[in-house]
Structure formats: C-alpha cells, structure tokens
Amino acid sequence: MKRSGAFRERVSEAWIEIRENPGRSLLQAIGVMLGVASVLGGMSISDSQRRQAERIFTRIGGIDKLNVLPTDVIADGAPSALQTANLGLRLADADSGQGAVTAKAVNAVSVQRQVRARVRSEQADQERDVTGVGADYVAMNGYVIEQGRGFSARDLEAGTSVAVLGSEAASVFFPTGEIVGKQVRIGDVPVRVIGVFAEKSFRFRDGQQNIFAWRNRLIAVPSSLVAGRMNGDLYHRLDRITFRVPDLAAMANFSQELAGLVTSNHRLQKDFRLDDVAKRLERQFSQGAVYNLIFLLSGVLALIGGGMVNVNIQLASLKERVREVGVKMAIGAPGREIFKAFMTEALLLTLLGSAVGYAVGIVFAWTIAHSIGVPLTLAPLSFFWATLLALAFGFLFALYPAAKASRQSPMEALRYE
Amino acid sequence: MKIIETCGLTKVFGSNGNAVHALRGIDLEIRRGEFVALIGPSGSGKSTLMAILGCLDVPSAGSYALDGRQVERLAGADLAAIRNEKIGFVFQQYNLLPRATIARNVELPMLYAGVPRKERRRRGQELLERVGILDKAGALPSQLSGGQRQRVAIARALANRPALLLADEPTGALDSQTGQEVLALFRELHEQGNTVLLVTHDPTIAALAERRVELRDGLLHDQEAMAA
Numbered sequence: 001m002k003r004s005g006a007f008r009e010r011v012s013e014a015w016i017e018i019r020e021n022p023g024r025s026l027l028q029a030i031g032v033m034l035g036v037a038s039v040l041g042g043m044s045i046s047d048s049q050r051r052q053a054e055r056i057f058t059r060i061g062g063i064d065k066l067n068v069l070p071t072d073v074i075a076d077g078a079p080s081a082l083q084t085a086n087l088g089l090r091l092a093d094a095d096s097g098q099g100a101v102t103a104k105a106v107n108a109v110s111v112q113r114q115v116r117a118r119v120r121s122e123q124a125d126q127e128r129d130v131t132g133v134g135a136d137y138v139a140m141n142g143y144v145i146e147q148g149r150g151f152s153a154r155d156l157e158a159g160t161s162v163a164v165l166g167s168e169a170a171s172v173f174f175p176t177g178e179i180v181g182k183q184v185r186i187g188d189v190p191v192r193v194i195g196v197f198a199e200k201s202f203r204f205r206d207g208q209q210n211i212f213a214w215r216n217r218l219i220a221v222p223s224s225l226v227a228g229r230m231n232g233d234l235y236h237r238l239d240r241i242t243f244r245v246p247d248l249a250a251m252a253n254f255s256q257e258l259a260g261l262v263t264s265n266h267r268l269q270k271d272f273r274l275d276d277v278a279k280r281l282e283r284q285f286s287q288g289a290v291y292n293l294i295f296l297l298s299g300v301l302a303l304i305g306g307g308m309v310n311v312n313i314q315l316a317s318l319k320e321r322v323r324e325v326g327v328k329m330a331i332g333a334p335g336r337e338i339f340k341a342f343m344t345e346a347l348l349l350t351l352l353g354s355a356v357g358y359a360v361g362i363v364f365a366w367t368i369a370h371s372i373g374v375p376l377t378l379a380p381l382s383f384f385w386a387t388l389l390a391l392a393f394g395f396l397f398a399l400y401p402a403a404k405a406s407r408q409s410p411m412e413a414l415r416y417e
Numbered sequence: 418m419k420i421i422e423t424c425g426l427t428k429v430f431g432s433n434g435n436a437v438h439a440l441r442g443i444d445l446e447i448r449r450g451e452f453v454a455l456i457g458p459s460g461s462g463k464s465t466l467m468a469i470l471g472c473l474d475v476p477s478a479g480s481y482a483l484d485g486r487q488v489e490r491l492a493g494a495d496l497a498a499i500r501n502e503k504i505g506f507v508f509q510q511y512n513l514l515p516r517a518t519i520a521r522n523v524e525l526p527m528l529y530a531g532v533p534r535k536e537r538r539r540r541g542q543e544l545l546e547r548v549g550i551l552d553k554a555g556a557l558p559s560q561l562s563g564g565q566r567q568r569v570a571i572a573r574a575l576a577n578r579p580a581l582l583l584a585d586e587p588t589g590a591l592d593s594q595t596g597q598e599v600l601a602l603f604r605e606l607h608e609q610g611n612t613v614l615l616v617t618h619d620p621t622i623a624a625l626a627e628r629r630v631e632l633r634d635g636l637l638h639d640q641e642a643m644a645a
Contacts (some may be wrong), residue, residue, distance in 0.1 A: 005534040013517070020516045088642070326513040330473060331573065332501020332529040334494040409499075411473040 014345035029353035031306015036357025042295025043382035044365035068241040091236035110137035116186040121173040132226030148180035148195030156176040159224030166218035167199040185260030307397030314401035325415025333408040342402035350394030421447040425478035440467040441635040452607040454626035484580040509586035511566040513558040520554040525578040544572040564595035565635025
C-alpha cells in the first residue's frame with residue numbers, strides 16, 4: 001500500500017464525512033475545543049503571571065546578574081605563604097571573565113570597590129560609603145543621569161577625580177545652589193562633581209515606602225580612582241564583579257567556566273564566591289508549576305467529558321452508517337481499514353477542534369491577562385501540552401467506536417435497515 | 418476451469434432447540450464464462466447461499482472452492498481480501514457510498530487492493546466509460562437516476578477484474594425499461610468473458626441466462642441447461 005495514497009484517501013474521506021455532517025462534527029469538536037482552550041488558556045495565564053513576577057524579580061532582585069564576591073580563606077593556624085601572597089578579587093578577574101569562551105551570553109559587566117571615607121563639601125561633612133565603579137556599573141544598576149554628565153570611558157580608565165552623586169547624597173552635600181562643577185573632598189582627595197543621578201524609587205504599592213531609598217545615597221567615583229589615589233592599590237582589588245547574563249541556561253555554563261578561570265587566577269585558592277545559578281534555575285522552573293498542573297488537570301477533565309460525549313455520538317452515528325460499513329466490507333475493505341477510517345475521522349476532528357481551541361484559548365488568556373494588567377506570554381510548551389492531550393484523548397475515546405465498527409459482520413451490516 | 422465448486426454446503430442458524438436449516442447440502446458448479454441465474458421464491462435460502470458464495474458468510478458445513486481456492490475456513494481479513502480480489506457485487510439497492518463521488522465509488526475496491534493512485538484514476542475512467550456514464554464521474558450518487566446508479570455499481574463490481582460477478586436482484590428497484598438496459602449490460606459483460614451469477618425471483622429475467630439453478634427449501638432442486 002506504499003504508493004497507493006491510502007492515507008491521503010482516508011484523510012480526504014474523513015474530511016468529507018466531517019463536512020457533510022456539520023452538526024455532529026461540531027458537537028464532537030466542541031469537547032476537544034474546550035479542552036484545548038482550557039489547557040492553553042490556563043497555562044498561558046499562569047505563564048504570563050510568572051513572567052511578570054520574573055520581570056519584577058529582575059528589577060529588584062536581579063536574577064539575571066551573576067555576582068562574584070571575595071571571601072576569607074579559612075585556614076587553621078598560620079596562613080601559608082601562598083595564602084598570604086594571594087591578591088583576592090581584582091580587575092584582572094573581570095577581564096578574564098569577559099575573555100571566556102562562553103562570555104557571548106554576557107551583555108554587561110560591572111565592577112565595584114567600596115571605601116569608607118570622610119566626605120566634605122562647603123555645606124556638609126559626613127562619614128560616608130563611597131563606591132568606586134567601573135565598566136557598566138551605572139547602566140546595569142539602572143541609574144539615570146539627571147544633571148550634568150556620567151563617567152566617560154576615559155574617566156573610568158584613567159581614574160579622573162570626578163564624582164556622580166545619588167539624589168539623596170546630592171541634597172545632603174549641596175542642599176542649595178548649583179551642584180555640577182562643585183567640589184567635594186573624599187578623604188584627602190579633592191573630587192569634582194560632574195553629575196547627579198535621578199531619584200530611584202520602587203514601591204510595591206502607592207503610598208508604601210521607597211525600598212530603593214538606599215540607592216539614592218550613592219556617591220560614585222571611578223574604581224580606578226579608589227584603587228589609585230584612595231587605597232594605593234596597584235592590583236585594583238574589587239569588592240564585587242557582576243556579570244549580566246539574561247539567559248539563565250547560558251548563565252549556568254558561563255558561571256562554571258568563570259569559576260575555573262578565577263580559581264586559576266587565584267592560584268587555585270577558593271577565596272571568592274559565585275552566586276548559585278542552579279538554585280535560581282530550580283526556583284524559576286518550580287514557580288508556577290503547581291498552577292500549570294491545575295490548568296492541565298482542568299483541561300484533562302474537559303477532554304474526558306468531551307471524549308465521552310464523542311463516544312456516544314460516534315456510537316449513535318455508527319447506527320446510521322452501519323450499512324455503509326457493510327458495503328465497504330463487501331467490496332473488500334478489511335476490518336482494519338474500517339478501523340483506520342473511523343480513527344482518521346476522529347483524529348482529524350481532534351485537530352480541527354484543537355485549531356479552534358487555540359484561538360479560543362488565546363482570546364481567553366488575553367482577556368484575563370489584560371484585565372489583571374499583565375502582558376500575555378504564550379509559551380510553545382502550552383501549545384505542545386494542549387495538542388498532546390487532545391490527541392491522546394481523541395485517540396483513546398475513538399478506539400471503542402472504531403473497534404466496534406470494524407468488528408461488524410459484513411452480511412449483517414448489509415442487511416441493516 | 419471451475420469458478421465455483423461447492424460440495425454439501427449447509428447453513429444452520431440458531432442452536433439445537435430451534436435450529437433453522439437454511440441450506441441443506443448444496444452441490445453447485447459454475448464454469449468460467451458461464452451466465453447462471455439462481456432463482457427461487459423468498460425464504461428458499463437464496464440470500465444465504467448468495468452470502469456464502471459471495472464470501473460474506475461462511476457455511477456451517479461443506480466445502481467451497483472459489484476460483485480454485487478453498488474459502489470455507491477463511492475469516493476476517495482473508496475473506497475480505499477474497500471478496501476484494503475475486504468477487505464483484507451488484508446489489509438491488511445499488512449500495513453506493515452516498516457522500517463519495519461516482520469516481521471515488523468506483524475506485525474504492527482498487528484502493529483496498531493497493532492499486533497506485535494514477536492507475537486507479539485511469540481504470541476508474543475506463544470503467545465508467547464502459548458502462549456509459551463517464552460524464553457523471555464528479556457527481557454524487559443522489560444526483561443520478563436508478564439506472565445510472567446501477568451502472569456505477571456494475572463499474573465498481575468490475576474494478577478489480579473479479580472472477581465472479583454476483584448480482585442480487587439487480588433490476589429489482591428499476592422500472593422495466595431501465596431494467597432491460599441493465600440486463601443487456603450483463604449479457605454484454607458475459608459475452609466479453611465474465612462469469613455472472615444472477616440471483617432473482619423473476620423467471621423472465623432468469624430466462625436471459627444460459628443456465629438456471631433453482632433453489633427451494635434449502636436444496637438445489639433443478640438444474641437445467643438452456644440454450645443461450
């Protein structure tokens with residue numbers, strides 16, 4: 001039967017049956033449609049919510065950021081010469097990271113070096129944290145320049161004596177008058193203020209406190225300035241290196257390679273700590289899994305309900321068609337051919353019902369997502385599940401009527417009035 | 418060469434207590450190229466014999482060789498393959514598939530036989546031309562007259578070049594004029610070498626056949642050879 005096109009004929013015959021019995025076909029397809037719509041719509045709503053939650057986490061928690069932090073090496077007794085000679089986390093580690101094979105996934109790098117210093121202006125004198133920043137620190141942390149300018153590449157490279165202030169710091173050190181162009185002294189170093197960052201705020205609800213308030217306390221200077229003139233550190237040691245990797249899977253690979261590179265830079269000493277990417281991955285996948293399961297289950301229930309209706313409709317229609325089955329058998333159709341014809345019809349109907357179900361499911365998900373103010377996310381996986389379940393149940397519930405039809409005795413089927 | 422050779426065919430319906438003996442031992446031989454009429458009143462066992470000869474049913478006892486092959490023990494798919502390959506049915510009620518076009522109806526037995534699509538198309542056209550309704554190939558059975566439908570049924574019966582054409586009251590649902598035309602077609606097919614077994618209750622129709630076989634109360638009563 002290879003080149004006889006039997007499959008094509010069966011599909012075209014099934015299509016004719018469906019087309020010529022629109023009422024019956026519609027009833028049968030409705031069950032499938034509702035099941036598919038329920039699985040697809042439900043999963044999409046849950047995906048949309050999860051994506052929204054992820055966006056919030058990204059903004060406040062930074063799940064797309066991979067941090068490298070220095071740690072103390074715990075040693076019994078006196079430290080070895082190797083440990084004493086070790087330099088800790090430094091700018092060279094950030095450069096190694098950017099040179100990694102898997103660094104393609106990295107879209108930004110930031111370095112920082114914290115220093116505690118006395119900060120003086122004409123109007124204030126306070127002990128403050130000063131942050132030495134490098135590379136993409138400003139952009140990665142979402143700071144936006146409101147007045148003046150940000151650091152130029154040259155500033156960061158050469159360690160120019162310039163500073164950009166957070167909005168709180170600006171209002172403390174310069175409560176009145178011009179800010180940009182004024183001078184502050186950080187420790188012994190006179191530094192010129194070249195810009196002010198816009199206020200950062202994030203509130204879960206209106207009226208609640210600004211949980212980003214601490215970020216406005218920033219006093220940023222080039223990290224090379226901190227290393228060169230404040231710490232006198234030739235090795236440009238750092239407190240934190242942050243790589244931004246939007247793709248979590250790629251982040252897992254990158255973090256592995258990075259750990260190896262930094263370890264070898266540090267003469268095989270574990271004096272640094274990397275964020276645990278595996279834990280993040282796990283959290284990302286477990287979130288919403290319960291909801292997906294619930295929607296999957298409701299879809300399955302709809303499909304089972306629809307499937308049982310289909311069995312009944314198929315059996316009833318078999319009574320109308322029993323004579324045709326007899327004719328086909330008389331002209332030589334074996335039972336399995338009759339079986340295949342019934343199955344083809346049921347599965348074709350399932351596919352058609354699924355197609356309509358997609359549309360209904362998308363509209364359903366869009367309406368709900370829209371009403372709760374969340375952008376709609378359609379994951380390929382939801383389409384996959386919806387189709388798989390519909391086909392599985394379509395197949396399962398078609399088996400009995402198809403088997404019953406195929407086991408008719410041809411003579412009795414022909415005599416059937 | 419014998420197309421049909423039966424020996425002691427019996428068919429019993431029901432069980433011990435109220436068994437009905439529809440056939441009580443049929444010995445029948447039909448040679449290749451014969452035109453035989455099977456006649457008998459209703460209740461004589463005609464339909465039962467026709468079902469067994471047509472491989473739609475199996476006998477309770479006795480042997481049946483169709484075109485040299487013993488078929489009395491076959492079942493299911495094997496019997497379906499024999500029907501497909503060796504027998505062309507023509508029914509009183511035409512029994513065309515109502516939602517399939519004329520062309521598709523005629524091609525269906527070839528589809529089951531696994532004939533490639535192109536060959537099916539070609540032969541389907543050839544058959545429709547032979548019975549004189551090629552122009553209706555795209556129509557549905559409901560758009561045709563009774564006589565035309567019976568022609569389609571005959572074309573379908575010939576599709577796989579069967580060893581035996583089995584016609585059950587083929588003119589029963591037609592007016593006499595159309596019935597005559599259909600019978601003429603059977604005679605023509607017979608003259609071209611086909612073996613035809615015509616089942617009827619009407620002696621005037623049976624008179625058209627070369628040979629008449631009469632069935633009464635489950636027994637072949639009378640076998641009379643007639644001049645063509």
